[in-house]
Amino acid sequence: xxxxxxxLFAIALMAACSGNGGVPQATVTxxxxxxLKPAFDKIAVQLLANDNIVAMFAYAGTQTLVSQLTxxxxxxxxxxxxxxxxxxxxxxxxxxGQSKIFAHNSLEIAVAKGNPKxxxxxxxxxxxxxxxxxxxxxxxAGKYAAQALKNAGVTVHPxxxxxxxxxxxxxxxxxxxxxxxxxxxxxxxxxAVDGVAIPDAQNVVADYPIAIMSSTQNRGEAETFINLVLSxxxxxxxxTAGFEGV
Amino acid sequence: MRRAxxxxxxxxxxxxxLLLFLLPLAGLVIKxxxxxxxxxFRDPTTLTALGLxxxxxxxxxxxxxxxxxxxxxxxxRTRGPLRNVLRAxxxxxxxxxxxxxxxxxxxxxxxxxxxxxxxxxxxxxxxPFTTAAAVMAETFVAMPFLVIAVEAGIRSLDxxxxxxxxxxxxxxxxxxxxxxxxxxxxxxxxxxxxxWARALGEFGxxxxxxxxxxxxxxxxxxxxxxxxxxxxxxxITLSLILLAISIAILVGMRDRWLGAL
Amino acid sequence: MTLEASVRVHRDDFTLDxxxxxxxxxxxxxxxxxxxxxxxxxxxxxGLDEIEGRxxxxxxxxxxxxxxxxxPAERRHVGLVFQDHVLxxxxxxxxxxxxxxxxxxRPGATAAARRLLDEANLGDRAAAMPRALSGGQGQRVAxxxxxxxxxxxxxxxxxxxxxxxxxxxxxxxxLARQLASFRGVRLLVTHDPLEAMALADSLVVLEHGSIIxxxxxxxxxxRPRSRFVADLAGVNLLRGRAEGDHVLLHDGASVAAAxxxxxxxxxxxHPHAVAIYxxxxxxxxxxxxxxxxxxxxxxxxxVRVRVKGAVPLVAEVxxxxxxxxxxxxxxxxxxxxxATEVSxxxx
Numbered sequence: 001x002x003x004x005x006x007x008l009f010a011i012a013l014m015a016a017c018s019g020n021g022g023v024p025q026a027t028v029t030x031x032x033x034x035x036l037k038p039a040f041d042k043i044a045v046q047l048l049a050n051d052n053i054v055a056m057f058a059y060a061g062t063q064t065l066v067s068q069l070t071x072x073x074x075x076x077x078x079x080x081x082x083x084x085x086x087x088x089x090x091x092x093x094x095x096x097g098q099s100k101i102f103a104h105n106s107l108e109i110a111v112a113k114g115n116p117k118x119x120x121x122x123x124x125x126x127x128x129x130x131x132x133x134x135x136x137x138x139x140x141a142g143k144y145a146a147q148a149l150k151n152a153g154v155t156v157h158p159x160x161x162x163x164x165x166x167x168x169x170x171x172x173x174x175x176x177x178x179x180x181x182x183x184x185x186x187x188x189x190x191x192a193v194d195g196v197a198i199p200d201a202q203n204v205v206a207d208y209p210i211a212i213m214s215s216t217q218n219r220g221e222a223e224t225f226i227n228l229v230l231s232x233x234x235x236x237x238x239x240t241a242g243f244e245g246v
Numbered sequence: 247m248r249r250a251x252x253x254x255x256x257x258x259x260x261x262x263x264l265l266l267f268l269l270p271l272a273g274l275v276i277k278x279x280x281x282x283x284x285x286x287f288r289d290p291t292t293l294t295a296l297g298l299x300x301x302x303x304x305x306x307x308x309x310x311x312x313x314x315x316x317x318x319x320x321x322x323r324t325r326g327p328l329r330n331v332l333r334a335x336x337x338x339x340x341x342x343x344x345x346x347x348x349x350x351x352x353x354x355x356x357x358x359x360x361x362x363x364x365x366x367x368x369x370x371x372x373x374p375f376t377t378a379a380a381v382m383a384e385t386f387v388a389m390p391f392l393v394i395a396v397e398a399g400i401r402s403l404d405x406x407x408x409x410x411x412x413x414x415x416x417x418x419x420x421x422x423x424x425x426x427x428x429x430x431x432x433x434x435x436x437x438x439x440x441x442w443a444r445a446l447g448e449f450g451x452x453x454x455x456x457x458x459x460x461x462x463x464x465x466x467x468x469x470x471x472x473x474x475x476x477x478x479x480x481x482i483t484l485s486l487i488l489l490a491i492s493i494a495i496l497v498g499m500r501d502r503w504l505g506a507l
Numbered sequence: 508m509t510l511e512a513s514v515r516v517h518r519d520d521f522t523l524d525x526x527x528x529x530x531x532x533x534x535x536x537x538x539x540x541x542x543x544x545x546x547x548x549x550x551x552x553x554g555l556d557e558i559e560g561r562x563x564x565x566x567x568x569x570x571x572x573x574x575x576x577x578x579p580a581e582r583r584h585v586g587l588v589f590q591d592h593v594l595x596x597x598x599x600x601x602x603x604x605x606x607x608x609x610x611x612x613r614p615g616a617t618a619a620a621r622r623l624l625d626e627a628n629l630g631d632r633a634a635a636m637p638r639a640l641s642g643g644q645g646q647r648v649a650x651x652x653x654x655x656x657x658x659x660x661x662x663x664x665x666x667x668x669x670x671x672x673x674x675x676x677x678x679x680x681x682l683a684r685q686l687a688s689f690r691g692v693r694l695l696v697t698h699d700p701l702e703a704m705a706l707a708d709s710l711v712v713l714e715h716g717s718i719i720x721x722x723x724x725x726x727x728x729x730r731p732r733s734r735f736v737a738d739l740a741g742v743n744l745l746r747g748r749a750e751g752d753h754v755l756l757h758d759g760a761s762v763a764a765a766x767x768x769x770x771x772x773x774x775x776x777h778p779h780a781v782a783i784y785x786x787x788x789x790x791x792x793x794x795x796x797x798x799x800x801x802x803x804x805x806x807x808x809x810v811r812v813r814v815k816g817a818v819p820l821v822a823e824v825x826x827x828x829x830x831x832x833x834x835x836x837x838x839x840x841x842x843x844x845x846a847t848e849v850s851x852x853x854x
Contacts, residue, residue, distance in 0.1 A: 160457025
């Protein structure tokens with residue numbers, strides 16, 4: 001009995017440590033900002049169909065991804081929500097080659113379906129009694145939102161500074177917040193909230209860069225993934241998800 | 247008294263276990279930016295988060311004491327299948343992932359929640375995003391520790407003490423205050439310390455239910471998380487401060503006060 | 508002041524069903540083997556458990572299940588002394604003794620407690636914590652704690668059985684003294700016949716929840732009606748004054764006892780240490796008395812022969828011996844007990 005348990009344990013341990021070496025299936029590990037999830041998940045389906053590569057994702061707030069990557073988390077591709085974080089990793093020599101911009105995103109105000117509080121502009125967010133939620137300034141979306149508000153000359157007192165932009169979205173869709181500033185793509189893929197457009201003059205355009213990690217063990221698969229993202233197929237998926245293509 | 251020698255394998259395993267605890271702490275202490283630490287400590291963000299964490303965790307512990315001790319009394323005196331149900335309910339927050347706990351709190355006390363919707367519609371009270379919400383989240387995850395500890399204490403009490411007190415003419419409250427509670431002091435103490443420590447470190451339920459805003463709901467764990475990428479030194483300093491406080495409290499506790507701990 | 512109790516309590520293995528009346532001024536011992544229901548009875552009288560039946564003390568109804576009356580323990584003014592003192596471990600000796608008076612909000616609690624302790628020569632232990640006391644001291648303090656509130660009914664649950672044998676005598680004396688001066692109703696339960704006979708004026712024998720015998724210790728031991736009482740009766744208990752190597756009984760007879768000491772003592776002789784002869788024997792035993800067989804009771808392979816005489820004794824012999832010696836009531840015999848078989852202890 002004890003021997004059997006020990007054997008099972010050994011097998012499990014080997015399986016856990018084996019990584020790509022013993023697995024025949026080609027894979028690529030992508031660390032991507034959480035706002036990219038709906039689009040990248042669909043692109044992964046294409047990747048499997050086209051090239052028989054399995055894409056594995058780690059979605060999180062960009063700053064979390066950077067923490068993990070600087071601490072040595074294994075990844076093949078990095079797709080943050082802003083260029084600044086990509087630069088951070090480049091300065092740390094963690095990026096191989098050049099990064100490429102593959103999408104743009106703008107901000108939009110998320111409100112409950114039907115816009116019951118009648119919000120029509122950034123200025124409305126300063127209305128007293130309104131519960132507004134933003135992303136924390138350490139998150140790209142939060143940084144952009146602060147900028148947009150500054151552009152509009154509006155001061156908002158947020159109830160919470162969420163750690164991921166998806167957190168902002170969920171608070172609005174759950175009905176806890178009356179409004180929040182998120183990406184256009186978030187509203188498009190959510191379906192649970194309505195969006196109020198922000199005029200271009202006030203809005204901020206986020207550039208999404210993508211690059212290969214210098215520590216990658218799957219360079220070929222990484223290149224294939226990036227090429228798919230930049231291809232017509234990939235760009236179409238991104239547009240459907242609410243992003244602006246390049 | 248001669249103690250029997252502990253066999254080598256046990257010593258080895260124990261040593262490994264100790265290492266698992268010591269190494270992360272050692273890492274924290276050794277890698278700490280001691281030079282900057284004082285400056286970081288005086289940073290308003292740090293002090294605010296610290297003050298808020300202290301306030302919320304101590305309040306949560308106080309609430310846990312007021313509600314938890316009676317709950318433990320009931321739990322200890324109930325028998326049969328009802329007891330198992332109550333036991334499961336009160337320990338559920340211990341096994342639930344904290345974020346799940348936060349979501350449940352939202353569903354109960356949020357603006358559209360079971361109870362929260364009444365509060366909002368009738369009185370305009372919104373609980374999420376307030377300091378009260380942070381306290382509630384911490385109480386939710388930490389109170390079970392106190393309840394379990396006190397319940398165990400009550401079960402191990404010799405019921406003859408209470409009977410002796412009654413025979414001497416003491417009514418229910420006199421027995422409770424002058425006999426039961428004093429005898430439960432070690433259990434209450436260790437339960438409260440565990441509860442406080444858990445409340446202090448709570449992250450998932452707090453961020454989900456109370457959100458994050460400096461001075462209102464940004465407790466130390468959340469502040470550390472945010473600081474980790476942008477200001478790692480501040481993150482480490484904050485972690486050190488929390489560690490130092492925890493050690494001070496734990497070391498300051500005397501053995502006989504803690505009982506089971 | 509009288510306690511009148513008719514108590515019925517249902518337990519898993521038996522039903523306690525007793526009727527008992529105790530007057531103030533007499534100590535009643537409820538004696539029985541473990542599991543007989545003694546503690547159940549005590550708890551019922553103390554008001555800790557609910558019963559079927561009726562209990563009145565001094566005319567006041569404490570329990571009446573038919574009319575739904577049950578006065579809870581805290582309002583009964585009953586003193587309770589447990590086996591192993593059960594002093595509150597977090598309170599000092601003084602606070603323990605004063606507990607009842609304070610709980611009942613009676614003035615002068617501290618002074619009264621101190622006085623009681625001083626009178627019992629425990630004044631110097633007033634500030635000590637219970638864990639610092641010896642077993643005997645603890646039990647004595649427990650007694651004072653119960654007496655401090657001047658209860659009408661004093662209940663003792665095997666007060667001596669948790670004590671070392673060497674300490675028992677001293678505490679028993681203290682207990683006997685306190686009981687004698689206690690003006691209320693006193694009832695103690697025990698499984699130890701020595702304890703019962705040393706402290707009680709009247710015995711009630713309980714087995715499987717029912718009373719099988721009651722009366723004075725002599726009455727009870729004279730006619731045993733069950734194995735337990737037979738065992739009980741089987742202990743020959745004598746009382747007298749020790750004088751070095753012998754004990755002088757009250758009626759003048761002298762019992763040689765090795766190492767008897769001096770002063771008032773109990774002398775115990777086990778029936779199986781009593782030998783019976785038809786003719787006066789010649790030998791080392793110093794205790795040889797003439798007597799007449801009073802009664803013979805056989806219990807399977809053992810026979811108890813009760814002998815009246817200068818020193819009345821019960822001897823335990825085999826049926827064969829009875830036949831051989833042709834022992835019958837009225838037969839003249841000699842009983843012999845070796846001095847070393849007589850154990851004495853201070854009364």
